[in-house]
Each structure stands twice: as structure tokens, then as C-alpha cells.
Amino acid sequence: MKRESFKIIKSSGEKVDFSISKLRNSLYRSGAGEVTVDNIINVVRDELYQGISTKEIYNRAFAMLKKSKSIYASKYKLKKAIYELGPTGFPFENFIGALMEYSGYQVEVGKIIQGKCVLHEVDVIASKNGQHIVAECKFHSEKTTTCNVKIPLYINSRYRDIIGQYKNTSKCPNEGWVVTNTRFTADALTYGSCVGLHLLSWDYPKENGLKDRIDRLGLYPITVSTLLTNREKQFLLSRDIVLCRQLANDVFYLDHLGISENRKSKILSEISMLCNS
Incomplete structure (x- = not known):
């Protein structure tokens, strides 16, 4: 059976044909290069089975992007990050x-x-x-x-x-x-x-x-960060800090959270790359 004929299950429960082109496009949107994208597609394609969920495919691709470069994973999770702006509107x-x-x-x-x-x-x-x-x-x-x-x-x-x-x-x-x-x-x-x-x-x-x-x-929500914890994200959202760019302009909030200098440097580096990507 060709891999392209595999049925995958969306979050709605709907069964659709697996599309390599859709996966490839979503990976390219993260900023990842052709070698990284091809490597992820090859791994995902080898792990496909009938009825695999889109969530499982996403999690596998996300983990590999994060291992390659955190900014790729951050941009790849954009849609999920928007949902993380909840539970209120x-x-x-x-x-x-x-x-x-x-x-x-x-x-x-x-x-x-x-x-x-x-x-x-x-x-x-x-x-x-x-x-x-x-x-x-x-x-x-x-x-x-x-x-x-x-x-x-x-x-x-x-x-x-x-x-x-x-x-x-x-x-x-x-x-x-x-x-x-x-x-x-x-x-x-x-x-x-x-x-x-x-x-x-x-x-x-x-x-x-x-x-x-x-x-x-380049106006990404802070929820795309792969380095901030959920608790830290909720704290920032409660202070009306919703954009990575806002946090980059006011690092006081990271100090208020008691984040170490080493970790703060990594978070700000990630945010800077997102804002300038």
C-alpha cells in the first residue's frame, strides 16, 4: 500500500488521506531547510499506520524540529499556540x-x-x-x-x-x-x-x-515559546503580555518570575529570533 493512501484521523474525528505535500508545506513554514524537512518526512512516512491521528504526526514532527532548532518548533506550533491563549477570550x-x-x-x-x-x-x-x-x-x-x-x-x-x-x-x-x-x-x-x-x-x-x-x-504570541512553562505563559498573559515582541521590550516580567540569568538569556534569544524571522 502506498503511504499516500493511508487514512489519518483529524481532531474532529474525520478520516482523510495523508498528504505529504501538506506536511511538507507546514514544515517549510517553520523556516526549516530542505534537508531537515526531508528527514522529518522520511521518518514520519515510515511510522505511518492506518488510523494514525494528526496529533501523533504533529507531535513527532514537532519533537524533531525542536531537536533541530527551537525556533522551527516554535513557528510550527503557531496554530496550537493560538489555542493556548485560552481558556477565556x-x-x-x-x-x-x-x-x-x-x-x-x-x-x-x-x-x-x-x-x-x-x-x-x-x-x-x-x-x-x-x-x-x-x-x-x-x-x-x-x-x-x-x-x-x-x-x-x-x-x-x-x-x-x-x-x-x-x-x-x-x-x-x-x-x-x-x-x-x-x-x-x-x-x-x-x-x-x-x-x-x-x-x-x-x-x-x-x-x-x-x-x-x-x-x-513576526508578531508571534508568547505561547509559541518552547522554553517558557505553562505557568509562566499564564502569568504573562494575565499581565497583558501577549506578543513575544512585547516581552522582548520589557524583560522585567522575566525577572519578576525569578528566572535565572542563564535561562533568561536562552528565552530572550528564542524570542529575538522569532521577532526577526
Whole structure:
């Protein structure tokens, strides 16, 4: 039996054909070179069996990347790292706000504003060059959860209520965004396009989704670190430190955690490589 015909099981329970090209592309995204990628693919391919889970394949590839170079493993685990921003949605909101702030926007997170009819707590407000965005962030801790059409339907009504309050003023938003760490259903994408909402998910819009923006800007969440412990990551998130770049600019938090100078040097080296990759 050819390796390409092996069935693997996704986290949703769905069985799909194993794809060497998908694995290869995900490995290249980590920054690993051709020799490293080929070596990992050869090992994974030899260990395949019918019904192997995508998690098992991921763990094997991750371990080999980490052994090769920690920055490769950090970038490879980006999707998993976004889920680690939970369990609440607040760190994800701060992460999206920080992404936009480092992209040149003036940003406010978690602001309550008056609509024409009712008050609204807006996750992220961002402005730049005449662009006035109100964004709602939908964080899901389960990989199988998607944003269905009810989400943009609900958010569009809020967006219209805010426009009704600020129409013909300098504070009137001209873009409504829905941002999620998972994916939108086909109906959600169709509705969003129809009413003019800007939808942003892990892989949408194509080549400009969250994963693409993060890689392009080098704005990685601190949860990608392979050197920080889960306790340390949660401490930093509770202090609104969500980006590696933020931690690089304020190492006080590492001192506050009582991290040794030797370990701190390794963490900062990893973070520096991520920010400049």
C-alpha cells in the first residue's frame, strides 16, 4: 500500500488521506531547510499506520524540529499556540489588539460605547488613515468549533447600531470585523461578504489570514515559546503580555518570575529570533 493512501484521523474525528505535500508545506513554514524537512518526512512516512491521528504526526514532527532548532518548533506550533491563549477570550482580544497596534493602528481593547439603541462592549477598536474598525473576536478553545452564520448576523446588527449612533461624525466606524481563531462556515463567509463585514480567521482571507499576518509581521504570541512553562505563559498573559515582541521590550516580567540569568538569556534569544524571522 502506498503511504499516500493511508487514512489519518483529524481532531474532529474525520478520516482523510495523508498528504505529504501538506506536511511538507507546514514544515517549510517553520523556516526549516530542505534537508531537515526531508528527514522529518522520511521518518514520519515510515511510522505511518492506518488510523494514525494528526496529533501523533504533529507531535513527532514537532519533537524533531525542536531537536533541530527551537525556533522551527516554535513557528510550527503557531496554530496550537493560538489555542493556548485560552481558556477565556480576553488574551485573544489583547492579541488581536496588539497585532493591529504593531501594524500602525491606534487601538482600544474592551471599550464600552453607546449605540443608537443599546450599549455595546467592543472587543477591539482600531483607527489608521481614515480607517475606523470595530472588531468582535470569537475565541474557541475547541479545534472542531467553527463560526457559523449566526455570529456575523449578530455582529452585523451591533455594527449597524453603532453606526446609527455616530453617523456623520468623525467617530463613525467604516469597517466591521469578525475575527476568530478557528474557521467560518460557508454560510458565514457568504453572509459576511454580502453585508460587507470583514471576516478574519486562521486561514481566511486566503494568503492574508491570521497565520499569514503573524508570519509576515513576526508578531508571534508568547505561547509559541518552547522554553517558557505553562505557568509562566499564564502569568504573562494575565499581565497583558501577549506578543513575544512585547516581552522582548520589557524583560522585567522575566525577572519578576525569578528566572535565572542563564535561562533568561536562552528565552530572550528564542524570542529575538522569532521577532526577526
